[in-house]
């Protein structure tokens with residue numbers, strides 16, 4: 354079904370609800386979540402404007418405007434979301450976050466609210482049922498990266514750094530790693546986490562959520578956690594030098610530390626650690642591997658096949674005259690496609706690069722405190738397939754488009 358049709362269906366279903374019923378607002382919220390889920394949305398945004406509450410769905414990483422509620426309804430809808438996720442309905446002046454109770458949703462749904470000029474904005478994160486079950490093999494990482502990562506996960510010490518910007522899927526990868534460690538260790542390793550917040554509950558791991566206001570932050574929490582005799586520690590995200598320092602200390606004292614880190618590429622993660630005052634020798638001896646990843650939308654094979662969009666169809670390409678059309682496969686917006694809602698894309702593709710800090714070339718660059726381009730150049734020279742190289746290959750093999758690479762990586766491949 355086309356996205357426009359889905360949106361129209363949603364608006365129509367809203368119109369069928371009885372505004373006088375006691376259940377009116379709860380029904381709106383149920384409909385809101387159910388319809389977004391059936392459209393494969395990962396997030397719903399409710400954005401208050403001067404005149405309306407605008408509904409947007411994020412599908413395969415891209416936000417689409419869907420509908421608008423009457424301005425008067427906005428606070429009631431947001432209040433209902435707060436009720437089902439245990440938030441304080443009377444506090445509209447502070448950001449809040451919570452998860453929808455199992456009574457209202459079988460699968461994981463997280464809600465965050467944020468005060469804005471025109472009232473509270475709400476963001477609803479919908480976790481797919483299988484988000485909570487995914488294993489490493491299901492992520493679609495390049496095979497050699499998956500194999501190498503598995504080897505690191507079996508190690509008894511060192512830091513494994515999963516990097517990328519937000520929305521790159523690094524957290525999903527981290528949880529998949531945790532599940533694999535748990536499955537492989539069959540209860541023989543003590544696995545603990547420190548997170549801010551705990552995003553997904555994982556059976557077999559002892560997870561804790563920090564409370565910085567109570568003095569329980571990642572850095573101090575990590576030091577206390579050492580005394581709990583863990584073998585594997587998952588740190589939700591390293592954001593500051595103190596946490597980075599504590600994570601490396603843990604790694605050097607015989608713990609495997611799995612963590613995520615915000616960085617545009619693997620080499621940049623190294624230079625950011627240096628900027629956080631982690632000494633080069635600590636990085637050299639403590640860091641096992643750095644993976645950086647991105648999620649790109651896949652070309653919808655249904656509408657690509659319908660119009661026979663391929664290299665043998667140059668007439669359509671020349672119509673627009675854009676240079677990027679020289680690439681074989683482009684998203685097709687011209688025809689109605691039930692599979693992708695006529696966006697031209699369906700599903701996602703993981704691009705990843707894996708940097709080995711112990712290769713002699715890279716090790717030298719780290720010890721010399723080289724900048725990110727230099728670290729990247731040396732890593733590539735010692736065999737790392739970069740994100741750009743993998744993106745180029747994905748375009749050539751018809752899995753994604755040049756535009757999509759440009760949107761996500763911001764560079765021309």
Ligand SMILES: [Zn+2]
Pocket residue numbers: 653654655656657690691692693694695696697698699
């Ligand atoms: Zn399609």
